[in-house]
Amino acid sequence: MNKINVAIIGVGSFTKALVEGVAFYTKHPKENRGLINPKIGNYRIQDINFVAAFDVDERKVNKKLHEAISAKPNVTLKICDPLKYDAVVHRGPTLDGIIDQMRKSFVHESNAPVVDIVNILKKSKADIVVNFVPSGGEQATYVYAEAALEAHCSFINCIPTPLATIPEWRKKFTNNGLVLLGDDIKSQLGATMLNRFLLELLKMRGINVSKSEQENRGGNADHFNLLYRAKSKEKSKREALTHFLEKGDAEPSVKFFYTGKPSGHKLVNIKIEGEIFGRVPISIISVIEDEISINGAGVVVDAIRIAKLLVNRGKQKDTWKVCSFLMKAPPKQMSDSQANAEFRKFLLSL
Numbered sequence: 591m592n593k594i595n596v597a598i599i600g601v602g603s604f605t606k607a608l609v610e611g612v613a614f615y616t617k618h619p620k621e622n623r624g625l626i627n628p629k630i631g632n633y634r635i636q637d638i639n640f641v642a643a644f645d646v647d648e649r650k651v652n653k654k655l656h657e658a659i660s661a662k663p664n665v666t667l668k669i670c671d672p673l674k675y676d677a678v679v680h681r682g683p684t685l686d687g688i689i690d691q692m693r694k695s696f697v698h699e700s701n702a703p704v705v706d707i708v709n710i711l712k713k714s715k716a717d718i719v720v721n722f723v724p725s726g727g728e729q730a731t732y733v734y735a736e737a738a739l740e741a742h743c744s745f746i747n748c749i750p751t752p753l754a755t756i757p758e759w760r761k762k763f764t765n766n767g768l769v770l771l772g773d774d775i776k777s778q779l780g781a782t783m784l785n786r787f788l789l790e791l792l793k794m795r796g797i798n799v800s801k802s803e804q805e806n807r808g809g810n811a812d813h814f815n816l817l818y819r820a821k822s823k824e825k826s827k828r829e830a831l832t833h834f835l836e837k838g839d840a841e842p843s844v845k846f847f848y849t850g851k852p853s854g855h856k857l858v859n860i861k862i863e864g865e866i867f868g869r870v871p872i873s874i875i876s877v878i879e880d881e882i883s884i885n886g887a888g889v890v891v892d893a894i895r896i897a898k899l900l901v902n903r904g905k906q907k908d909t910w911k912v913c914s915f916l917m918k919a920p921p922k923q924m925s926d927s928q929a930n931a932e933f934r935k936f937l938l939s940l
């Protein structure tokens with residue numbers, strides 16, 4: 591089985607978690623704990639091969655990928671030493687990737703000349719491009735997605751900028767024999783999923799929802815960025831929740847807070863209130879503590895392998911069947927249980 595050649599856009603904390611996670615399962619090939627799917631088709635985690643990367647920060651540009659992932663301000667709990675790759679981090683176009691507030695404290699913009707993305711993707715023989723630019727980077731996402739198309743690469747949009755939810759974009763990829771997976775990658779077990787399960791449970795038990803509040807607190811660059819650019823993220827998270835609600839239920843609220851302490855640790859508080867029999871109140875309070883980037887990387891390793899398999903098997907038109915399992919804002923919303931069942935059924939049919 592051939593390797594899956596992956597190019598990364600945005601060498602931030604998420605990429606650090608992904609590269610270290612791939613190293614962990616490659617060094618421990620018999621270890622399946624922590625994986626949602628040890629195998630997808632015949633692909634295992636160790637078949638993921640990083641061949642190129644793009645960033646705009648001088649502390650990362652022109653470094654080898656396995657070195658750049660440890661540059662500041664990246665912050666996650668270290669899983670293990672990364673594997674060594676020849677892949678270099680190239681200077682990508684900045685566009686709307688960074689906001690002014692980030693320039694001062696989080697991103698030191700590189701003076702290096704911007705590279706030809708298409709040329710590098712072609713030379714590196716990338717099969718798949720994975721987008722990890724900061725939330726709100728719309729122009730950047732669209733420019734990289736166009737470049738991926740031109741270089742004949744599939745594209746995984748891990749950020750909430752609408753791309754895979756736009757039918758024209760999906761068609762562009764499918765018509766070229768490629769796949770576009772998106773938008774906004776789910777965590778292996780994150781706030782949206784738990785919040786959705788709780789709301790679904792209330793609805794299943796005939797309970798109206800009078801309050802649904804989700805607070806996300808973190809100290810990494812993504813949480814700082816979200817202070818200023820949470821619009822698309824909040825929309826993606828809120829829409830994932832409203833899917834379960836009925837007329838008369840309270841609108842869910844989703845908030846982000848930046849702790850000011852550099853850390854990959856995230857604290858989520860979810861509070862749901864409703865009325866049971868006799869209109870008597872009930873409330874549920876849940877807390878998740880996790881390493882946010884690592885939680886997301888556990889799903890990206892599945893997205894990469896399924897994207898390659900869809901192309902190998904000529905099933906590009908079936909991409910929507912797997913997006914609901916992988917993404918918070920897929921072309922077709924469904925409950926996590928339905929999405930899981932659809933995903934498993936599809937894998938068996940391949």
Ligand SMILES: NC(=O)c1ccc[n+]([C@@H]2O[C@H](COP(=O)([O-])OP(=O)(O)OC[C@H]3O[C@@H](n4cnc5c(N)ncnc54)[C@H](O)[C@@H]3O)[C@@H](O)[C@H]2O)c1
Nearest residue numbers: 600601602603604645682684687723724725749811812886
């Ligand atoms: N579990 C999760 O962490 C999770 C889940 C869903 C979505 N996301 C999204 O994934 C993205 C990445 O998260 P992160 O924690 O790694 O963020 P991060 O801020 O640590 O990393 C973003 C990287 O992108 C680089 N960048 C900025 N503009 C660029 C451009 N134009 N071209 C190339 N690189 C550029 C930055 O220099 C930085 O290295 C965010 O948009 C986040 O919202 C994360």
